[in-house]
Amino acid sequence: MMRELTIADVRAAVRGGSVFASGGGGWVDHGLEIGGAAVGIGRPKLVSVDELPDDAIIITTTAIGAPAGREWEMWGVDYIKAVQLLMDNYEGKVVGVMTPQNGMSSTINGWLPAAALGLVVVDATGDIRAHPTGKMGSMGLASRTDYETIQVVVGGRRDTGSYLELVVKGTPAKTSNILRTASDMSGGFIASARHPLPASYIKEHAAIGGISIALDLGYAMLEAEAQGPEAVMEAVSCKTQGRYIGRGQVLKKDVHYSGAFDIGTITMEDGGGNELTLHVMNEYMAVDDQEGQRLTTYPDVITTFEAATGLPVSVGGVKEGMEIALFAIDKQYVPLSSSVKDHSVYPEVEQALGIPLAVYGLKGI
Template sequence: MRELTRDDVNAAVKGGSVFASGGGGWVDHGLEIGHAALSIGRPKLLSVDELPDDAIILTCTAIGAPAGRDWQMLGKDYIKAVQLIIENYDGKIAGVMTPQNGMSSTINGWLPAAALGLAVIDATGDIRAHPTGKMGSLGLASSIDYETIQAVAGGKPEIGSYMELVVKGTPARTSNILRTASDMAGGFIAAARHPLPIKHIKKHAAIGGISIAIELGRVIMEAEPDGPEAVLEAVVHKTNGRILGRGTVTTKNVHYSGAFDVGTIEVSIPNRRLTLHVMNEYMAVGDDEGTRLTTFPDVITTFDLKKGLPVSVGDVEEGMEIAVFAIDKSKVPLSSSVKDPTVYPEVEEMLGIDLQSYAFDKEKTIYA
């Protein structure tokens, strides 16, 4: 157990931005929420072994797509979502965790934890960011035996889009309802879901996911004074990742659809072209010869070569010079969610590409 600090906030956002894989929120939002947490309380980071097996943990998250232009998520909305679960759950909540790392999502639960006296659990539903709630549902996406409870809060009261919603049912059905609520609220909404005992977290989560992001963030901050190239080299070394290519963004064709950002980004690199497939996050990269270079659940990140920092899908622009970076899934802890074949079909349908054969058969993934 240790008390989280302002340095941890900064490091979590820096490291989380790599695992964000082009999504996972926004740097400014992560810093704002993280520092707000420390201004009202002293959230503590606990390992999964520091609580009894029957202690109940909630997942805190934000649902939506960065291109949604009329959303509003305030700190109180994250707290309210957790309060709604507490009010409607027949049991005591001991702690919170995040479903994924990201520019702000690494810090998702820190503010409710500080405000409500809960622990922050050092585990993630997925080490990297992902587009659907099912991909961070700790192996429960297809379960019809587990009745979950999920809650959302957010939107703009001044235009009538603010809403609070509590739903109970199977993870798959309730996740779809929350995605619709996010769209109706303007494109993003704060959420809490899936009260589960810590023994389930131990078995199904990516253990240590928060510490991994914080450690990477510290490495990045140490390298920043030496310039962009030093940051890239430090990230590659720390993560055992690799640069797939450096070049110019030639085409960005990403559109907002039902609380998702979907499309492709093309990058011209020496002697070939890379195509990055986007559904909120980067889900796959291929080249113009039809070779798949990397695929979810690999970590896939774009770096702004001028700044040496991760750049999100929403901030990538045509003409920008970027590096495309990947960490093989064998180099990171994987949760049960990304090993569940039922979480892939809806994403494959929207993207129009195969993910499962690459995600589950490493020999079919070819790296440049």
């Protein structure tokens, strides 16, 4: 049922979203700041998609870029302006917003424009976990040529002249690539609104309940914090049916920024001289053992926890010598959207990483 989102929900969404961030999904401080602004200027409401009529138009709100980017600047008004520009360029009436993914800040992506513009936040995600490309959160639209979308980006460094506002129309595949380029030009991270779709499409193709799942996990983590780091990590595994597949020091981090993506590998020890390789494209996309055997692959949730704090640590926050715990939730235990079942979203990421993903990720779904 409809519920008003509060500052307590902001903290829980950021905490739980940090697990589903899978090493990306924004920043904790940014999530708390934007979420706090949302509940400060209004009372954003979280609704089930089933509470909306089938023809109610819902748009996706997000941020595009690489979490390790350093030259970006994105204000709360940029999120609002992106949604407003989409609404100005769309003939119908927009009712609600949703996020394409959970994350450290992306779980609360739409809360601020919803509060400012009188929209509702829909309890659904384009993907339960964070992912590198917009196509992976587009709910099966990536390969469609019969759907004309509207995509908007707003943001960038004002002091360097990198601020951009861009509205594009066309197929999801082509316009998504344009937005990624705009993000890179703006400094590496930019606010976005896109894909006006009827609730009937969301009901069929989204990961339903994605926000509530992050909130519930976040509250469990916050409750466990008083008992220490190990209790927090245990609470996560109990709540999600996930498992820890490695623990040890980070031996090497070889991740580099390229075209609004963070791409590379992180190598960690796993006791007894064994090593694990974490493949990164903004988020953790796969893990191999030292024999080259695949241990987990997108769309599984793959998260690193800093052992000293018991909290998720992003790719950008991982340092050589840090002790981390590697955690995974098998895809059978999370709702899957049509995005992750779309064969066309995998080749771009496979080419960037130089490893197979689809043969593992699509197996059994």
